[in-house]
Amino acid sequence: MAQHNAFYAQSGGVTAVINASACGVIEACRQAPDQIGKVYAGHNGIIGALTEDLIDVTQESDDAIAALRHTPGGAFGSCRYKLKDIDTHRAQYERLIEVFKAHDIRYFFYNGGGDSADTCLKVSQLSEKLGYPLTAIHVPKTVDNDLPITDNSPGFGSVAKYIATSTREASLDIASMCATSTKVFVLEVMGRHAGWIAAAGGLAGDGPGEPPHLIVFPEIPFNRQAVMERVQQSVQQNGYCVIVVSEGARYEDGTFLADAGNTDAFGHRQLGGVAPTLAGMIKQDLGYKYHWAVADYLQRAARHLASKTDVEQAYAVGREAVTLALAGKNAMMPAIRRISQAPYQWDVISAPLSQVANQEKFMPRDFISENGFAITQTCRDYLSPLIQGEDFPPFENGLPKVAKLKLAKVERKLPVFTL
Template sequence: MAIKNAFYAQSGGVTAVINASACGVIQTARKHPDKIGKVFAGRNGIIGALREELIDTSLESDEAIQALIHTPGGAFGSCRHKLKNISENPREYERLIEVFRAHDIGYFFYNGGGDSQDTAYKVSQLADRMGYPITCIGIPKTVDNDLPFTDCCPGFGSVAKYIATSTLEASLDIRSMCESSTKVFILEVMGRHAGWIAAAGGLAGQGEGEPPHIILFPEVPFNRDAFLARVDRCVKDYGYCVVVASEGAQYEDGRFLADAGVKDAFGHTQLGGVAPALANMVKQALGYKYHWAVADYLQRAARHIASATDVEQAYAVGQAAVEMAIAGKQAKMPTIVREQSSPYRWSIGEANLSEVANQEKKMPIHFIRDDGFGITSECREYLQPLIAGESFPPFENGLPKVAKLLNQLVPKKLKTEFEI
């Protein structure tokens, strides 16, 4: 079998550990020079393929690639660009094949969430329909932890650790000042339709009265009166109230509390502002002094407090993707299989991209407390091992040391440019 090059791209919102998956891909490919030639990375994800902007990772030193393990963000750039159905926009697919053929690419690794797995699946179908052989493997990544068939998603464990830690630390701050100052603190976290990240805040406390006192999940319809009554009760009983709110919190009719009124590139409602919206409710109805914070990009960029479990799993799915590809598997995604929770043991499995694409895994109802404001012991048992272990990056001059890549593009071979 002729040696073919590989194309790797990062997609969607990046994480603290997505580069660990990239490291897994590149290092594993380098161990199989008889199967894979060069690994080209798309500059800014799939856009890099469409524009023929391919980064030659073979020019990067082994040390630079190894440093990806402790570097957050997307080392090669990411994007939010969803390929349409081939019947709607065949030109995009034709362009991909043109670029892949021009650069002798026979392997396609796409590192992202549900929409990205959909893209990888469409490209695998494209190979059959257009007569160009290319092996397509999706690599799971999403802080939202909402991909099906995998016990957890690389990227989530580190966000969960950050949110649980931040909830704990902020709660101590609020408690120390609540007698004469702030009585309500609201932390807004990511999670459009699934409340996994908000649930992680629940790890900060275990006993009665320990914060967070309220968690708002997208899976539980928001009830303003019940929320305000709970806030008031907590302040009266404990002196303060800490709330962890998912950005996707919504009313019973499906309206988001924080609907910004616009759509993103994937057609999703743009969210933002659930914390100030809740704070305003508290101010108007109860009059308590409040503070709020939005974790935003901080939660998914916090490599300095990444979960060791998450780092290990992120690397493992990158490695497994390459091993699946050279084994001849097609349209698959490596998954995390939980073998037991205590002590925690896991292994790598696989799922079909056709089943993973565009699916969302929400919080199971038995993970949410009956009152809708907290997590159950079953949820705690699930979450705890995912935040376990520390994987601190090296520090230099007091700051984390990160990878510095050349990111040199290969010369273009096609005469035509492509407009996105």
């Protein structure tokens, strides 16, 4: 088999473990020198391919690549940029072929979520529709856990562990303070359309009366009166109330509780501020003193508290992507399969990208309790294995050590291309 080069890039919101997938891809490529020559990373996702903005990963030491496994964020830069349709924007695809030809790239690895899977699927058409011999593999990643087919999405388990841990820790704090001070604590978590991350907060406690006392899911229309009754009941029974609220919490008519009014490049509305909104309602309706926190990027960057299971899975899908590519499996995605629940066992299978792109996996209704305020045992059984194990990064001078890459740019061979 002749040797050709590989392209790897990161897309969409990053996670605590997307670089662990990068590590898996790059290490697997390095172990297949007969088939794969150089690995080029796209600077800022697909934009790097379009603009011939390539990073020469070959120049990074094995140690630096290994350090990616414990480095949060996207080491090569990510992007929120969606490739347009091949029929209407053929020039973009022809440009990709130019760049890939110029650098002898025949393996394409795209690391992202649902929107990015769409981009990868589009790129995979280069071979079928335009005759360029490229194998495109999508490497799954999203804290939102909303990718279909795969049992869970790499990146989610670590956020889940962070949110469950933070909820438990903050609950101990407010439990200490509630006699004479704060009665309500509201933690806002990510999850625009699906309540997976909010549900993870439910792992913090496991007995009656244990926090969180209320989870506000995007799946359950927000009913102010019912929520207030629940809060009041919890304060009366437990002395305090801990609430985990999804940024995607919304009313029956679909209006978000907090809507910052901006939209991102994918057309999604930028959310944020539901915690203070909800805390304000509670103050207004019930008069309780409150504290609130918005974890935002902290939750998806918290590599210091990553789930070992998540790190291993992120790395494994990276490696498996290379296996699939070398087997010529175009337009596929490695996916996690849950073989058994207890003991938890998993392996990596593959899924056709056409069944992944632009699909969102929602929480099953039976993961949420009948009253809509808690998770069920079924949900707990699903979530719990994903947060198992710790994989602390090395620390230096009191802080997590992160990969320091050279990020040497590949010399451009083509004219400038404007997006």
